[in-house]
Every structure is written in C-alpha cells, then in structure tokens.
Amino acid sequence: MTLASKKLSLTVNDKTIDAMDVPETMMMLDFLHEYLNLTGARMGCGQGICNACSVVVEHDDGTLQEARTCITGAHWFAGKKVRTVEGHAKRDASGAIVGLSPVQQAFIEHFAFQCGYCTPGFATGATVLMDQLKRNPVARADLEKTITDALNKHICRCTGYVRYYEAVRDLALNTPGLVKA
C-alpha cells in the first residue's frame, strides 16, 4: 500500500526543511520521530490530552504557541517555525550543548522530574508561559493561578507537579520583568 503524499516545507529548530515528501495523513509527531529523528516530543495518550507531545510554534511576530503534535497533521505546520525540546538549549557550531535554556536549568535545579517522559511537554509549556509573561507581566498575587492555568493541561504520572511548579514560579520571580512589582 502506498500512502498518498504531499511536499512539506517548514523550519524545525532553525533548520529549513525543503519540500520533503510526507504522507498527507501523517501526524506531526510521527514526522518528527521518523523523518527528522527528533524523538524528544513524546507519544503519550495519542489523543491530545496529556500534552507530552507538544512543541513550540514561533509566529512571525515573535510570539510563541504550544501545539500538540500527536493529533495535528504534519502538513498543518507547512511554512511554520517549530521548536522541539532538542532546540531549547544553546549549542555551538558543532552542535554541542553549551547552555541549557532558563526553563531547562530551573527544572534541573529543582529536580523537577523523575522518569522524564512528560518533561519535553512541560519544558514547552513553561517556555511559552515565560514568553507570555514577558509580553504581559502579571501581578504577584496572580502568579500562582497563571502558572496553574498555563500548565494544568500537562499530565505527569510520577507526581512531579510540585517541583515543576516551584521551578516555574522561581524562574518567573527571578527573571526581571515577568511579575509586576
């Protein structure tokens, strides 16, 4: 059986992918895993509920958005800029990691995860939240609720919520400009 395919062009982790033949029914997660060998975004529920599969979409105006790749077709991302968890840390010219992203660093410092399966999703969600806070800082009193509203949809199965939560709160409080005085 041959799957009908279409040409797909997009940018993933700053790399341009040009006119690749991709089955028209393929979900983005399978495309990342099988075509680009980017296995960081995880297959969890396969139904768009657990958010372990989420990646960042970078819009032209610089704003970031979360997208669930297990229920969204690869071709939906045509022409878009996507960042997977592999693209969060700073790398040198050879591709070696030279510095974690602030969110990743905070997760490490708080020992935020155990098995780590949900971590790419949390790293994505927290990165998008930091971007939103940078654009629209919240009052200190609203910070906890803002974190909950943003990350509540991410499911963790080994009770890591508290440490994720504290890592994100610490980062928000210690990054200038995210929380109104």
Place this chain on the structure above:
Amino acid sequence: MKIRTLLWIGVGIIGCLALFALGVFAGLFERTAVAKDIDQPLSADQMKTLAKRGAYVAVAADCYACHTAKDGAPWAGGFAFETPFGTIYSTNISPDKEHGIGNWTRAEFHRAMRDGIGKGGVHLYPAMPYESYRKMTPEDVDAVYAYLMSREPMNVENKKNDLRFPFNIRQVLTFWNFVNLPGGTLASDPARSETWNRGRYLVDALAHCGDCHTPRNLMQGMKQSEYLQGSVLEGVLAPDITKEGLAQMGFDPHILSVFMKSGLSAQGAMTGQMFDVVHFSTQYMTDDDLAALSAYLFDLDGLPKQSTPPAPPKPVEVAHDLAESARGTYLNLCSGCHGVDGEGIPHVVVPLATNASLRLASPRNLVHAVLHGIPAQHFPGLERMQSMPAFKDELNNQQLADLANWMRAVWGGKQPDVKPEDVDQVRRGD
C-alpha cells in the same frame, strides 16, 4: 355630529380594551388546572407511600438539573437561566421552612406546578416549565410534592433575579399565561396504544421536551404549530425531534431509546444541556418508559421488533478545490482523533461519518462544536468521551465554512451552502 359619535365609539373601544387588560393583569381570566379537592392535605402515611414513587416522577420530570446549581446544595436552586429579558435563578425547593417549600401546602405546590403561581399568589417565570407540567396528573404532582418534602432541608437563600422592566414585575405574567397556558391534564387518546399515550405524557408533560425543542414566539411561548420542530437555545440548535427530524439525523426508535439511556450512539454523544438531561434524568428511566417516549416521538403504538436505521445520506459532490483544501484541514486537525474516514475511536471519540450534526439542515451545531470545543464527559456505564479542543483561534471563517461544507457533503449528504458569514454569526454568539 358624526365625528363626535366615532370619537365616542373609539374612546369606548379603548376603554373596554383597557378594562380587559386590567382584568387580565388582575388575574381575573386565569384558569386553574388544580381541582378543589387538592385543598385537602395528604396524611403522613400517604406522604410516605407517595414519596417513593415521587423519586421516579421527579427524575423523569428532571427537577434536579435546574433546581441545583453546579456544586450547590441539592434542591437549593441558584441555577442561572440567561433569557432575552435578563437572568432568572431557579429557587430552593428543598423543604426548608425559611427559603424552600417547607411551609407550602399540597394545594400551593399543585398551583405552582400547574398554574405557575407560587405561595402567596406570586407568579413564577415560565423558565419553570409549568406550561408542560400543567399536563401532569394530580397523582404525579402529589408524588413529587411528597418526595421533595422528604428531602433534607437546605437553608440556602434564593438568588435575586436580574430582569429588565417590565419583566421584573411578576404580575405581567398574567398576560403570558392568558395567551400561552393550555387547558390541563392530557386526556388519553383511545385510538392509540397505552405505550403511545404514556410516551406522549412523558414527552409533553414530565420530560417537558417541547420546552427546548419547540420554537418560541415573541412572547417566548411555544409555537404549537411547530411542535418539537427544533429551536436555537444558547447558541446551539435543539434539533427537530419529530419523526422526520429524528430520521434525518439517522435515528430509528430503537437507537433513540438506547441513546436516551446511554447518551451515546453512532449518531454522536449528548452534549450541552442534553448531556444534563441524560445525566440527571433519562438514564434512570425504565426501559418501558424509554420505549414509550421513543415510540411516541416516532408516532408508533410500540417499538418495532427490529431496528432498521434509515439509509445513510448520499454524498454530494463538491468542487475539486474546496475538497482539496477542506480535506487537508480535516486530515491535519480532525483525523488525529476522528479518524481518516471519520470512524472515530470507540469509547473515546465519536465517529463523524454517521454523526447527526452533519445531517442537520442547519450547520450551527457542527460549527459551534468546532469553534468552541466540547468538554470531556462521563456517560453512564463507565463510558467517557474525551474533550474536544476549540479551533476558534486556528481556523478563520472561510476555512471553517469550507471544512463544514466538505464534511456535510461527504457524510451528511448536504449541499455545500455554508458561508463564512454563517460561521461568523456562530462565532459572535448570535
């Protein structure tokens, strides 16, 4: 001289009309459906026996869904109804003496249920479906009264309605009642079976289906000429549930009775207010009552021996370009859960190939679901449908109109006549 006579006749007519209106306002023309013998109180023994049956009658009449606010005390009211005239809150009907119906007599309860007039002559708003409950038998009203009086009293104050003038004056409901209130108890139709008659009683009186499924006139009374032919409610279509309407959605009497019990079928999952109806009411109805309800809606004297679902609609051809782009949108945003061929996922996601929303003449419910999503819902028997995401930020009006047209053409057999303006209307909440 002639002009003077005409003037006097005119003044006379206006005077008579004014007197008549005053009479209506004073309630002189209100006809009670409650018989005189109801003034006789029920004995403690009668109350005890009746309360048991009343539990079932109250479930079939779905009293709880409206008289309990979300996370509120049971039977203590506070559920909000957004109407074109303002917000009305359901009242405390627990037997609390201060805020509930603890001091209500049997006759007062009957008058509230069947005439829409509460204790002390206070008119109820027709958000309380007394227009339908008027057709209840006195025995069933007694049973509900006895059941409610056996509940735990809830000392919860009633919320104040927020209605515009003149609707905040309850006495104006005398006009509404004058125009809209039917005669009274339904007389059994001897030409039809016991099942059909029971079904009619369930549909018209207890379950008050017409309150949502019958279009309303300017005064918000039911348009009897369009009985059960569907009505838009809070932005969603409560569809046509006449036999023609039900067949169009893909139901036959058997499928419908199972759908009312489980909330799920190949035609989709109950959502919105109908989910609450299944959750609080119809899932607890006896199989006989569900069969009767279904038989009546299909205008049959009993359920047929076998289920024979109506033939699926014939797909309609759509322009190549539309099919290409809309199918692309479907594969990218919908097929991950609903399947490439609209087959859904058993116990998780409804199929679309057989979905009732795609077969309705109006695209409203389909468009509403895609724009706003549907929350996860637990159905009877451990069934659960996952939440559906909202796509209002992902799809513009044109994209969604194209998607709706393609899906409706392929699976619903409907002409691709959805316009971006139609989508915009639902988006704006009109």
